Amino acid sequence: MTLARVDAEVAPIGTLEALSRAEAAMLLDRGHGGLHGLFRDCALAVLNCGNETDDGKELLDRYADFDIRLIPRERGIKLDIRNAPASAFVDGRMIVGIQEHLFAVLRDVVYLGEEIRNAVRFDEATSEGTTDIVFHLLRNAGILKPTLHPKLVVCWGGHSIGRDEYEYTKHVGYQLGLRGLDICTGCGPGAMKGPMKGAAIAHAKQRFDGRYLGLTEPGIIAAEAPNPIVNELVIFPDIEKRLEAFVRVGHGFIVFPGGVGTAEEILYLLGILLHPDNADLPFPLIFTGPASAEAYFRQIDAFIGAILGVEAQRRYKIIVDDPERVARELKTGIQAVREFRKDKHDAYNFNWSLKIDHDFQQPFQPTHANMRALDLHRDQPPHRLAAQLRRAFSGLVAGNVKADGIREIERHGVFEIRGDADIMATMDTLLKSFAAQRRMKLSGKAYTPCYRII
Numbered sequence: 001m002t003l004a005r006v007d008a009e010v011a012p013i014g015t016l017e018a019l020s021r022a023e024a025a026m027l028l029d030r031g032h033g034g035l036h037g038l039f040r041d042c043a044l045a046v047l048n049c050g051n052e053t054d055d056g057k058e059l060l061d062r063y064a065d066f067d068i069r070l071i072p073r074e075r076g077i078k079l080d081i082r083n084a085p086a087s088a089f090v091d092g093r094m095i096v097g098i099q100e101h102l103f104a105v106l107r108d109v110v111y112l113g114e115e116i117r118n119a120v121r122f123d124e125a126t127s128e129g130t131t132d133i134v135f136h137l138l139r140n141a142g143i144l145k146p147t148l149h150p151k152l153v154v155c156w157g158g159h160s161i162g163r164d165e166y167e168y169t170k171h172v173g174y175q176l177g178l179r180g181l182d183i184c185t186g187c188g189p190g191a192m193k194g195p196m197k198g199a200a201i202a203h204a205k206q207r208f209d210g211r212y213l214g215l216t217e218p219g220i221i222a223a224e225a226p227n228p229i230v231n232e233l234v235i236f237p238d239i240e241k242r243l244e245a246f247v248r249v250g251h252g253f254i255v256f257p258g259g260v261g262t263a264e265e266i267l268y269l270l271g272i273l274l275h276p277d278n279a280d281l282p283f284p285l286i287f288t289g290p291a292s293a294e295a296y297f298r299q300i301d302a303f304i305g306a307i308l309g310v311e312a313q314r315r316y317k318i319i320v321d322d323p324e325r326v327a328r329e330l331k332t333g334i335q336a337v338r339e340f341r342k343d344k345h346d347a348y349n350f351n352w353s354l355k356i357d358h359d360f361q362q363p364f365q366p367t368h369a370n371m372r373a374l375d376l377h378r379d380q381p382p383h384r385l386a387a388q389l390r391r392a393f394s395g396l397v398a399g400n401v402k403a404d405g406i407r408e409i410e411r412h413g414v415f416e417i418r419g420d421a422d423i424m425a426t427m428d429t430l431l432k433s434f435a436a437q438r439r440m441k442l443s444g445k446a447y448t449p450c451y452r453i454i
Helices: 021-028 036-047 056-062 096-116 127-140 163-178 194-206 239-249 260-273 291-307 323-344 368-372 382-401 403-412 421-436
Strands: 005-010 067-073 076-085 152-156 182-185 212-216 232-235 252-255 285-289 317-320 415-417 451-453
Touching (some): 036 096, 096 232, 152 163, 163 194, 212 239, 239 260, 252 260, 260 382, 285 291, 291 317, 382 403
Parallel strands (some): 212 232
8 A cells, every 4th residue: 555645845834944064964964974864764653643553674675765854045035845744734734733743853852962962071981971961952942940949740551551541541631731730651552641641621721721742763763653632742762861850840740551662651751769878769660451450450559569569569559440539649749749749958840869870861772682691590699680671671672662672572583581480480471471461562463472480
């Protein structure tokens, strides 16, 4: 089947209306050091909004003839787009929300190339330097609003969820929105879209100007295109900085049912909260879903208890089938966050007090060698074991949906994951349950594992 395609010239909306000659040259450069390839792939993902696919390689292959070229002009810029998905246009004009997302991508790719990669002031080899990069990317995107009181709820969960779970995320988002809370997600479909959709209705009823913040990164954006409700979009260079941005800007956290990506987020967050320096930090965290998801959360809770212990289980509440209670608990928890930040003279818009070990910040490349070398053994503190487990699940996300990870599996076979026998057995049980519940992929095909537990 031939997919409908559109050619167009598009002007910016609201962001990055002019570029320097050096920035334009980087975007036009199709060589190894240029930004054209990165910008092209992220732009295609944004233009694919609404078309269900969670296979980054499949999307890039399907639109291999897609191209986007900068048209430099003295009075501003335009983008020349060739063979774009027709779904991004109405009567020949690009949908405004998608156009905003496209230029948010341009803004962040340019800033990453010009200000971050080439700046000697950012030392990514240190924890502080990495946090500075996250801060500057958020500030450049206009996300850090110093006058707003804490009210941003980060919602995590799967892109491949059942209809009842999706409807539940909307109900929770609605209850949050009625209480004046804003939503931040990974910006894709499923549990990333539902809370925003519910909150948008509630905000309209309450006459609030809602914020729907989406945080993503180049490796995942093709598999999880920003949903059209997102009105603030930021692209981070890697998953580690994206995850740090979530925990720095969020004031309360909800985890809906999901798969390996959600497990990665849970392990990241619990690993940070288990650090001794964060023991007294208020951090509202709720796992929730409809009644049909109760068994799923029992599995997650058992996995956490078996591997990270009771202390990790104390850092969250599980609330099943009660959206109103979830919203009330978050509202109360966020008030405690506000009082704590006020007492500590910490910013409301960026959690500087949170201690994040460099283990959680270093980019992990999911190669076969790196996956085999993971230290999945108990002879280490729980927060360090969580960091290693987080990398294991990050590798599985790459093997499932990221173009580079899928190619790695095609070339060298499945990833091998090794560690202590009890850890491996517990992990294997969890992963098999995800596959049985169809939490691994959107497609109706039977899931083919990208890993082998040893």
